[in-house]
Amino acid sequence: MKALLIDPEQQTIEQVNIADHEDIARLIGYETLESDEIGPDGDRLFFDEECFLRGTTGRFQIDNVIPVSGKGLVVGGAEEGASLRDAVSDPDSIRARMKYL
DSSP: OEEEEEETTTTEEEEEEOOSHHHHHHHHTOSOEEEEEOSTTOEEEEEETTHHHHTOSOEEEETTSOOEESOEEEEEEEGGGTEEEOOSOOHHHHHHHEEEO
């Protein structure tokens, strides 16, 4: 399924394909995943739950969602991220809603 990988160190947003939660953990780099809903279409931002404890470099924020340190992945979802589907957002729409910190 289609997802968007955000790398704040490189300041890039790249479309990637994933199959499951294991792919999310692999792309983010950690297995301690958390997610927040980012918008009305069901897209969720997945990130390392312990990102600030680890001192991960590179930070960003989408809309008014709590800032994230390290990589994040935008994936479509339901049931608070338990069920995954294609992201509705595209790189340009996410770029317009986010800022690097």
